Amino acid sequence: MTPLLAPLGGSPIGSAPTRTGIAPLPDGVQGADVASFYHLPKTGVTGKSCRGLACWVARSLNPAGWAAAEQQDLRIHCLGNCFAAPARADSTARPHMQVVAPQAIVLPRLVSGGARRLSTSRELGGYEAWRRARQLAPERVLEIMEASGLRGRGGAGFPVGRKWRAAAAQPAGEKYLIANADEGDPGAYIDRFLLEEDPHAIIEGLLIGAHAIGATLGWIYVRSEYPAAHAILLEALQEARAAGWLGPDALGVDRPFDLAVHQGGGSYVCGEETALIRSLEGRRPEVLARPPYITESGLWRRPTVVNNVETLVNVPWIVTHGSDAYHAMGHAQSRGTKVVSLNSLFRRPGLYEVEFGVSVRHIVEELGGGLRTDLPIKGVFIGGPLAGIIPPHLFDTRLDFEELRAIGAGVGHGGVVAFDEQTSIRALLQHVFSFAAYESCGKCTPCRRGSRLLAESFAARLREQPDGTLSAADVDALIAVLKWTSLCGLGTGLAEFAESAFRHFGKELNPCPP
Ligand SMILES: Cc1cc2nc3c(=O)[nH]c(=O)nc-3n(C[C@H](O)[C@H](O)[C@H](O)COP(=O)(O)O)c2cc1C
Ligand code: SF4
Secondary structure, rough: OOOOOOOEEEOOOOOOOOOOOOOOOOOOOOOHHHHHOOOOOOOOOOOEEEEHHHHOOOHHHOOHHHHHHOOOOOOOOOOOOOOOOOOOOOOOOOEEEEEOOOOOOOOOOOOOOOOOOOOHHOOOOOHHHHHHHHOOHHHHHHHHHHOOOOOOOOOOOOOOOHHHHHHHHOOOOOOOOEEEEOOOOOOHHHHHHHHHOOOHHHHHHHHHHHHHHHHOOOEEOOOOOOHHHHHHHHHHHHHHOOOOOOOOOOOOOOOHHHHHHHEEOHHHHHHOOOHHHHHHOOOOOOOOOOOOOOOOOOOHOEEEEEEEEEHHHHHHHHHHHHHHHHOOOEEEEEOOEEEEEEOOOOOOOOOEEOOOEEEEEHHHHHHOOOOOOOOOEEEEEOOOOOOOOOOOOHHHOOHHHHHHHOOOOOOOOEEEEEEEEOOOOOHHHHHHHHHHHHHOOOOOOHHHHHHHHHHHHHHHOOOOHHOOOOOHHHHHHHHHHHHHHHHHHHHHHHHHHHHHHHHHHHHHHHHOOO
């Protein structure tokens, strides 16, 4: 069957799609100002090594591998192989996967070996929730999602039902739904394995969402660091079209819905929803200020919903089992389960589906089994480097959006990166500031210039060149201005990370050079 939507491949797009499809511009039309934004070449990441946070903290496990990453001209900050870090792109390793929650919502098909093909997915109940949802009025689907308490798994934890209702309430016409498969947080790899091993669950979540909000077209925006996921998604879309799940009558007679896959160009900030939308439009993907919110004016100024991959995979389970069953799991305002991705320094790294409300201690000690370096844990990141560090004395904090926020940390994307006593906090600061400086979209001066100044200053401290360093007062001022003036979570997250480092490891960091 001919797709309604011309696949975008890596091509830039010049005009809004219509029901009859869009014509992507030929490669090379993209202006230099757009192309220069992205870090990765079209040749991809084959054979390349990663130098993201999960690899950096584990560099003692494979010094030669880490040296190769440092010497590489290309900077790659996550390959989704954090369970085997320091990581290379050509690794075919698969992580340990385990459900330790009362109900298996996200991981069941992965634990049973994966459901990449439509036939396997159907044997395991794939598309049954969609059959049920399409019998329901969109309003009823919205009510179910609201009552479930499902919150987005992409970082902000925004209630899914509320977001979908905001888009549904917009006047009828073209509306778009996008799966955010950019998974940029070093340390997180759940989306990678959902994309590679359960792509039909993502398509099913998108179909249910499209029905609820009245979307006509959708995209899956997948990062170029995940080439296998990109190929698998293209196959899955073909299968879904051939089976009639996608196409002219996907949502009912003459109610079309089709999907395309768009491959990113290597940019952490493109995971942010306004940057992602600009990237899809073929523009320079700088973050936009809100309002207007994208549910009113998003892709090509049409109402748009962006949801994370893991969020979407929760949706079919909720439709099948009901909002009460979902809401029965979890803690306080954090309902259901969350998959946490443990890094290679743990004795038992891997993907674990846990109920919200378990303690950080349970995750790092019971599931992770402590560190394989046999050294004590010095701290843990949950949700990437742009989040507060959790030191051991706070390990009784629960995995819960509000409880983690209260200690200056977050759920983020659920990547759990532990580091051991050997890790220098100064070197850690330098690594994270350098990551942020490299990935800043450049729109806010404090983030663009401040992250670079901080990275250079801490690099000078590591080289014991006090002349090149900022004073302690300047560092404090920069962190404060980042926190209060940044337009997106990259700048604010960097400030939260830095604040937590000074709060918990002040003795190690001070006295600072003047
Ligand atoms: C710098 C930055 C990077 C982000 N990267 C991702 C990402 O890789 N994947 C993701 O799902 N959300 C990411 N987000 C969050 C998205 O902007 C958006 O909130 C999310 O995709 C919405 O989906 P959800 O409601 O299902 O969580 C990022 C946000 C920021 C500020
Ligand atoms: S905080 Fe940084 S990444 Fe975010 S919009 Fe501002 S400059 Fe861009």
